[in-house]
Amino acid sequence: MSHGIQDHDMCFRALSGAIINPNRTEAAMTDPDTPKIIVDDDWKSSAKAEKEKLAAAEKEKSQQGAAQGGFPEKMGFKELISLFATQALMYLGAIPDQSGRAMVSLEIAKLNIDLLAVVQEKTKGNLSDEEQEMLDGTLNELRMQFVEVAKAVEQAAADGTLQHMQDPGVAGSINPGGGFGADLKL
Known part of the structure; x- marks a missing residue:
């Protein structure tokens, strides 16, 4: 048993004499006969790089899912x-329906624009600058197009x-006179 303690003491003395240079990845020993101890300071940057790589891959996967017609996560x-x-754009005729024709329903387009205005009012002061600019710009563009x-x-x-x-059987159509005003095909 005392042999294990002596080995432990020698190891402790060797380590306590080490001087660590923060600019290098190795520890210089005071005894030139003792081998150098390599300290792996780079593991944090390797782990961080791997984490960033995985996050980028996950973001790309999420965007591909959205681009393929799926929903973003x-x-x-x-x-x-x-x-x-x-x-709003669909009912302003900017996005064609499944038959390829532009469908215009000013009342439904106005409803969606008004809903965006409600979102703008209710979120006032709670949005990032980027979100506020997006909302304001979108509303301005939609109103001008309307x-x-x-x-x-x-x-x-x-x-x-x-x-x-x-x-009325056309996908996405609203029955004229059904309470939303005239629906028109241009």
């Missing part, structure tokens, strides 16, 4: 704004080139 404020904006489309619909009605939806 994490839904946030930007996705909420995008949801209302997409619906005015342009409303003028175009008015002009098409005056010219007689407006076509009311007659097929």
Whole structure:
């Protein structure tokens, strides 16, 4: 048993005499006959790099899922704004329906724009600068597009080139007179 204690004491003395240079990854020993002790200071940076690599791969995977028609794993404020904006654009005729035709329903477009305005009002002072700019910019663009489309619909009605939806079976269509006002195909 005393032999193990002596080995422990020699090891302790060798280690207590080591001088660690923070700029190097090895410890210099005071006794030149004692082998150098290598201290692995780089493990933290290796672990951090690996963690960042995994996070980037996970983010790319999430974005690919969203691009392939799936939903992103994490839904946030930007996705909420995008949801209302997409619906408004669809009913402003900017996004064609499944038949490839532009569908215009000013009342439903206005409803989605108004819902974004409610989000703007209720989140005032609680958004990051980036989120606030996104919301303000989106609302401004949608409002300008609404005015342009409303003028175009008015002009098409005056010219007689407006076509009311007659097929309530078309995916995404709203039955005219169903409480949301006239639904139009341009």
